[in-house]
Amino acid sequence: EGYKCLIAANAKEALAILEKEPIKVVILDLRMPVMNGLEFIKLYRELHPESLIQFLMITGFIDSNSMRLCFKEGAIDYLYKPITLEEIKSAVDKGLEKYSLASEYRRAWNKNKEKLVHAEKLIKKKHLEMVQLMLQMVNARDKFTEQHCKRVCEISGIIGQKMGLSTHLIAKIKLASLLHDVGKIAIPDKILLKTGQLTPEEYKVVKEHSQKGYEIIKGYVSKEIAEFVLYHHEQFDGKGYPFGLVAARIPLGARIIALADIYDALRNYRPYRRALSKEEAVVTLNKEAIKYDPIVLQALFSATDEIENKVFSKTIEKSG
Numbered sequence: 360e361g362y363k364c365l366i367a368a369n370a371k372e373a374l375a376i377l378e379k380e381p382i383k384v385v386i387l388d389l390r391m392p393v394m395n396g397l398e399f400i401k402l403y404r405e406l407h408p409e410s411l412i413q414f415l416m417i418t419g420f421i422d423s424n425s426m427r428l429c430f431k432e433g434a435i436d437y438l439y440k441p442i443t444l445e446e447i448k449s450a451v452d453k454g455l456e457k458y459s460l461a462s463e464y465r466r467a468w469n470k471n472k473e474k475l476v477h478a479e480k481l482i483k484k485k486h487l488e489m490v491q492l493m494l495q496m497v498n499a500r501d502k503f504t505e506q507h508c509k510r511v512c513e514i515s516g517i518i519g520q521k522m523g524l525s526t527h528l529i530a531k532i533k534l535a536s537l538l539h540d541v542g543k544i545a546i547p548d549k550i551l552l553k554t555g556q557l558t559p560e561e562y563k564v565v566k567e568h569s570q571k572g573y574e575i576i577k578g579y580v581s582k583e584i585a586e587f588v589l590y591h592h593e594q595f596d597g598k599g600y601p602f603g604l605v606a607a608r609i610p611l612g613a614r615i616i617a618l619a620d621i622y623d624a625l626r627n628y629r630p631y632r633r634a635l636s637k638e639e640a641v642v643t644l645n646k647e648a649i650k651y652d653p654i655v656l657q658a659l660f661s662a663t664d665e666i667e668n669k670v671f672s673k674t675i676e677k678s679g
């Protein structure tokens with residue numbers, strides 16, 4: 360694929376390679392001989408605090424605590440064993456993209472810090488204005504969707520915190536959460552507001568909303584945020600839409616939004632069922648756990664009390 364790939368049998372060898380070679384992305388196992396993956400990243404960060412190397416973790420077991428600590432040290436994502444070549448390719452691409460964005464940012468920062476801080480403030484303000492405008496548009500069509508987007512934003516933020524993600528990444532995930540269903544603007548009223556069962560044709564139209572949302576926002580937000588929206592109905596087992604992506608091929612932010620989205624749906628009334636309690640929602644998610652990223656699911660389960668207090672203590676929607 361045109362990548363130069365170097366292999367190290369243990370942490371010592373890896374450190375020696377990193378000293379000599381211009382490495383951009385490191386893929387490492389959480390469990391390694393001599394020094395585990397977390398210890399390795401910690402040590403490397405201590406030795407080279409300025410390095411922009413992107414770390415991707417590989418894990419054979421669901422260890423959300425270790426992953427949380429890896430995120431704190433700057434890991435960008437994780438892959439579960441067994442890993443396919445496709446997954447590695449997409450993870451490396453993601454890592455290289457992040458590396459070049461980080462280098463660009465570093466260059467701009469060194470050149471003119473004040474200007475960049477000012478530009479960031481401006482972008483933040485524009486983002487807020489755009490989100491408010493879009494939510495108003497969604498609200499004008501369908502009050503339920505606006506409230507749902509706000510709750511999904513809060514739930515995603517809490518999950519992100521539990522996972523130990525950076526405040527920067529959490530902010531991006533929260534922005535995408537607010538916008539995740541904006542594509543519903545393009546769904547005809549008779550389908551969007553229908554209370555009865557959708558026909559297969561109608562469901563096909565509803566499913567277009569993630570792509571339509573992506574098209575609407577892509578010119579206004581970063582590619583990363585737009586993609587969180589595009590992939591928010593992908594499933595970990597590959598049975599989601601629009602592309603049927605599997606596991607780590609789905610961006611981490613989209614994996615989080617997908618679960619926050621379904622948790623909110625379960626905790627609220629639907630025309631075909633009552634709102635489930637927290638405990639019932641957990642049982643339901645456990646039954647269909649294959650659809651979700653196990654580490655994200657674990658983070659959600661550890662946060663249900665906090666979510667109840669912060670998100671659902673006010674009211675549960677009584678209408679669809």
Ligand SMILES: [Fe+2]
Pocket residue numbers: 539540568569591592
């Ligand atoms: Fe959606």
